[in-house]
Amino acid sequence: MVARVRTVLADVHPDDLGVCDAHDHLFLRSPKLPGRELDDVPAARSELAAFRATGGASLVQWTPYGMGRRTAELPALSSATGVHVVCATGLHQAAHYEPEFLDAVRGRLAHVFVSELTTGIGGSGVRAGLIKVAGGFHALDAHARWTMAAAAEAHHETGAPIAVHLEHGTGALDVIDLLCDELGVPPHRVILGHLNRSPDGVVQRQAAEAGCYLAFDGPSLAHHATDWRMPDAVKALADAGFGHRLLLGGDTVVSGARSVDGGPGMPYLLRRVRPRLVAALGAELVGHILTRNPGRAFAVDWP
Template sequence: MTSVGEEVQTFRGQVSAGDLGTTLIHEHVFVGHPELDLNLPHPEWHEDRAIETAVEGLERLWDLGVRTVVDLTVLGLGRDVARVRRVAERVRMHLVASTGYYTADVLPAYFQTHGPGLLVGGPDPLLELFVRDIEEGIAGTGIRAGMLKVVTDRQGITPDVRRVMTAAAQAHLRTGVPITTHTHAPSQNGRDQLAFFREHGVAPERLVIGHCGDTEDLDHLRELMDAGATIGMDRFGMEHVLPDDARVATVLALLREGYADRMVLSHDAAFFSRVTPPSWRARHAPHWHMENISRRIVPRLVSGGATEDDLHQLLVLNPARLLTRGPVAHDGEDD
């Protein structure tokens, strides 16, 4: 009766998928840039203070009923799991780490010389990294990644983005860890991601097409869900992109059509991001934080007709189903 893994990897070890509880599946603890931090320090970044902010924030979030937060800060966004572990050790929240590479266009020069057919050669370092992060742990910490993340932005699937997506598909087929994506909703390139991953043997049911909440084009969203993918309504509070009222209306419309099992809710928020620092967020996106769904969005969904069962499906059952590792390609023992 068991699939390969009903256990989900977190910063504090394995947690049964049934114990994840209310889960925010697309968030960031800290988004940084180590090279810029060395050479162009951000005036709002103070590591110890940021850790206190994150600890306090996650403790408040726990009191609001959230039990698990997936940190989708992968390489390219300043991933530092040793730093996040300082937070994880002090909070009740389950934190899930992730692997992947965040680039909308090109990879760093290292990747242009390392890999099959390239100047220095050897195996593709991306695939090795992704599999090691999932199977052994990230950068010697023993913290194992529970999700793979790739990016397609307005540039579309560039050659380097294709390389990241290929490595993610291969790592997924070896490990069963789900894949989540960043999309540029106006380009509707979730469709291209879905097609790419299907061609590479990834079941749509193991995909979260992210940032779908940025669009109000229901036909596009239905198309992704009808193919089996789950869509990320994952930027609540990013009202500088689309107001929350519009995001709520989209979720309610799709709930009425029976799509409760194909959507997940989150914020894509962060306790600190160099890209949009806390002072900017406070002024321009005051609701863009991890408490927004609990405090403002759930009540609006309920008053719009969402049931307790709908909310349980969106916030508990769907994330648990996705984060459970699926059968792996080389495993013939699956029952």
């Protein structure tokens, strides 16, 4: 079998992804973000087109189950803009859901994940291409352990990669201990997000040494240690031999952050972050981080 990346239109060869925003959101709703939802289809189309205009060719949406993915809209958006879109299943922190919603999936969460990865999401015809879960701030609570156990079960059945929201960039080693050591998920199938938000070079190197992918995402969030520290952190990892484990993403999570609404948005990753990284790392390595690495990280021998 040839490993393929599962997009909303079809399974594609990893080399066909092109320049990839490895962590972003076209749609997202949460009770934690009232009034700032990403829920506007024309705005999503314009944002995706703006990303395409800066050289973007593929985008991985990490919005999980129950957070307004607007899955049925994704194939048309991908077709209209010429951008490959990968959709996630999974579950975020408990704070992003009503208690009744969580009660309804108690005991069947792994089944939900597997069904969305293999059969499809509702009646949309779209199949998810990854599982997204989340840790807490320097800890994994009972909810995180439950969702990660379900994600591991779904991974073992499908081979799907597991992408992890690290709260403020913390808890990476706890996630590795649970997912990889206890639950048997191969490290190269784990993608750790937001590591740039806690610029601890020791933890970043330990996570890379474990074999996980490291996502440096969210450069549009100025209150995080992102743009001005990211080049040094990425260069240190690349110099240590881990350039093949690095991913880049924009992580646009609220409406005001979209470029079409006056924020930096998805184009910022390629318009501003890429040149800065090229100056620090060279064009060849940055090209690999934006193209080859996502292909390897998200490609699966789908059953």
